[in-house]
Amino acid sequence: MQIQFEKKSEPNRNVRTLIYSVIAALMIMAHLTFLDLIQISEILPDLLLILCVWVSLREGRFYGMFFGFIVGLFFDIAGLDVVGTNALAKLSVCFLAGSFSNPGKEKLILQSFRFLLIVALSSIIHNLIYYTLYIKLTDLHIFIFKYVLANSLYTTLIAIIPLVYYLPKRNVFK
């Protein structure tokens, strides 16, 4: 029995950038419109974070930082948030996630549980940076447990979806 991996020709970087931009725009729209439907106790998964980690792992740290910065900036503007907060958090996350990228072996990471671990770690860092800007010292335990840990857990759970989609397909019938 021979297991064959399908090899597809990859689109060039410009096309990929366009695809990422469209996905990011859709995710921003989703965040601002109907993502509240899946919130649990005011906690939402951060889809943009998952996308940024994906892009950083796929394209490298340098590309990912710019992507994270611009996506975060647009999200701040669209969400009427303090401009620069999401940009800062996502920039940091992309820098961190890009450190795990391995040129030529992107799919090995993206199609394994290492991706979930990277998403979890990135989410914790992202929430620490982002929610520190809104910190109120009287709410420290809420800050740690709800906004950092619980949020990261929820985001990591949602990150399983692209992982499942990109799991290597086994062709059992040759």
Next chain:
Amino acid sequence: MRTFFNLIVKFKDIVVFCALFVICLAFISLDNNLKIGGFRTLVVASVGYFQDVFSWIPNPAALKSENRSIRELNLYLSSEVIKSRKAIIENERYKNMLALKDSAKFELVSADVIGLTSVEMRNYITINRGRGAGLSEGMASRTDAGLVGWIVVCNDNYSIIELIINRNVKISVKSQRSQLNGIIEWTNDDMFTMMNTPDSYDIKPNDILITSNFSSKYPPNLPVGQVVISEPQQGSLFKKVKIRPLVNFASLEQVFVVKELADSAKMSLITDLENKLKLRKTTK
């Protein structure tokens, strides 16, 4: 330069990350959103803590500037203190004068002392009130402390007061405590002397003497002086009584003029008697 450029290219990820990080912080700091107030507070507190930790390191330039500022402030404050003290003293004086004015049964006209004159070894003061304020010759003048003198000359705007601390000035007084009458005269030792006071008279040191009803120059019951010495004299029937004036003439700045003249009928009677006595002497 090439090395620097190569270094940037080598660490381009970190350089770009730092640059974008700074840009993000700039965007955040420019925003006035109250949501990040807590974060700003935390940053300010942290910076303040570190500044406090390293505050022991002296800054010579800052110290020099601070010293100069402190010296200037010190100079300004010391002049303010002097002004305040002067104001306090003046305030107390004015309060006493106002209380006197309220309680006096005679009408009082306040005036400032604008000059000190000495004519033929006699001391006078000039005040800035005259006939225009209803004053005239013969009116007595006082302060809250006591009798000052009487107006000898006045015009529309000014008056000259003869002070009681002049030689040969005689004042009819009585002791406030014992109500005993007497006449005091200014002597050369800067005090009044009570004339011909019998040993039996109840005049003691610290007694306050006031003008009596017998005075033709000054209204009654004006404080004049305080007994300093009251002691018998050897070989004499009279005791030695020395009186210090209550008014401090060295620091006279404001006075009150008593708008009251001696009874003219009484004065003319005294004048008639004096004239008759003079006539009797000449005819003899």
